Amino acid sequence: LSRGLDLLRGLPCETTDGFRIPLWVNTGLLADVVRAQERGAEGVGLYRTEVPFMMKERFPSEKEQLAIYREQLQAFHPLPVTMRTLDIGGDKSLPYFPIKEENPFLGWRGIRITLDHPEIFLVQVRAMLKASEGLDNLRILLPMISGLQELEEALRLIYRAWAEVRDEGVDVPMPPVGVMIEVPAAVYLTRELARQADFISVGSNDLTQYLLAVDRNNPRVAGLYDYLHPAVLEALQRVVNEAHAEGKPVSICGEMAGDPSVAVLLIAMGFDSLSMNATNLPKVKWLLRQVGMAEAKELLTKVMLVDNPQVIRSTLQLALREFG
Ligand code: PEP
Numbered sequence: 081l082s083r084g085l086d087l088l089r090g091l092p093c094e095t096t097d098g099f100r101i102p103l104w105v106n107t108g109l110l111a112d113v114v115r116a117q118e119r120g121a122e123g124v125g126l127y128r129t130e131v132p133f134m135m136k137e138r139f140p141s142e143k144e145q146l147a148i149y150r151e152q153l154q155a156f157h158p159l160p161v162t163m164r165t166l167d168i169g170g171d172k173s174l175p176y177f178p179i180k181e182e183n184p185f186l187g188w189r190g191i192r193i194t195l196d197h198p199e200i201f202l203v204q205v206r207a208m209l210k211a212s213e214g215l216d217n218l219r220i221l222l223p224m225i226s227g228l229q230e231l232e233e234a235l236r237l238i239y240r241a242w243a244e245v246r247d248e249g250v251d252v253p254m255p256p257v258g259v260m261i262e263v264p265a266a267v268y269l270t271r272e273l274a275r276q277a278d279f280i281s282v283g284s285n286d287l288t289q290y291l292l293a294v295d296r297n298n299p300r301v302a303g304l305y306d307y308l309h310p311a312v313l314e315a316l317q318r319v320v321n322e323a324h325a326e327g328k329p330v331s332i333c334g335e336m337a338g339d340p341s342v343a344v345l346l347i348a349m350g351f352d353s354l355s356m357n358a359t360n361l362p363k364v365k366w367l368l369r370q371v372g373m374a375e376a377k378e379l380l381t382k383v384m385l386v387d388n389p390q391v392i393r394s395t396l397q398l399a400l401r402e403f404g
């Protein structure tokens with residue numbers, strides 16, 4: 081494994097006909113950084129900032145956050161690091177910030193919490209900005225956006241944090257700000273959201289859960305949770321088209337991006353980059369290097385005509401054998 085990995089690490093993720101697709105990693109712990117580097121990641125598409133928050137007994141201070149974020153930014157510099165603002169609620173709760181609700185996944189989650197508590201949001205963004213001083217590889221990503229007002233409010237707060245740190249003498253540019261598309265409403269608003277954001281990133285884990293109305297963690301309905309459901313694929317294609325219509329890059333950071341044969345479909349749809357678990361990155365890179373974009377598009381056309389997720393899966397498996 082290690083020799084193969086070594087060889088692959090230095091090679092670009094490029095189709096046989098020359099399309100380059102940066103492969104990014106999802107991180108949370110510092111250990112993820114080492115594994116990402118061993119596997120030749122070209123940046124971080126999703127840094128889940130709630131992970132370091134979960135390991136504390138109270139909200140980390142601005143100074144503590146700054147140190148944690150600086151480690152991430154420095155480790156990957158000059159490659160981009162996409163830091164998602166705190167995404168708690170749903171299934172992720174902090175012991176020191178308990179939330180009790182009947183329907184946590186439809187409740188107080190992600191951006192909803194941080195817009196209701198701008199002091200938490202501002203401290204976090206200030207820490208990110210300060211951490212990026214002299215590195216300038218920070219990108220900020222907003223989770224659980226379901227409407228334009230949330231994006232506008234978040235952008236206002238980010239500008240405010242930026243103005244504050246500059247007043248303190250920290251010389252940093254305004255970082256690119258992106259929106260996660262993971263709520264069905266946002267799929268239909270991608271065009272408008274993309275107009276105001278710098279980039280789009282699809283959170284297909286939540287998007288699948290919300291589109292299909294299937295709890296992503298409930299074993300009883302696990303058989304119904306399928307990111308190859310035709311409705312999910314339709315939604316993804318729509319998001320790519322709408323983001324591109326505004327000239328904005330679009331990536332995907334849900335688990336499906338790390339599924340090699342699915343990655344072939346995603347590049348055919350037009351995703352500009354894929355972000356995944358470091359473990360899957362070499363497999364995805366290896367496969368994408370065997371495939372031509374024309375072949376990938378043919379496969380996508382075939383799959384989009386199928387209405388059964390199981391048949392889609394076996395079609396992909398078959399294609400995988402041909403490519404590999
Ligand atoms: C997602 O929803 O697809 C995603 C990447 O975020 P998380 O899994 O952290 O909710």
Ligand code: MG
Pocket residue numbers: 223262283285286
């Ligand atoms: Mg999510």
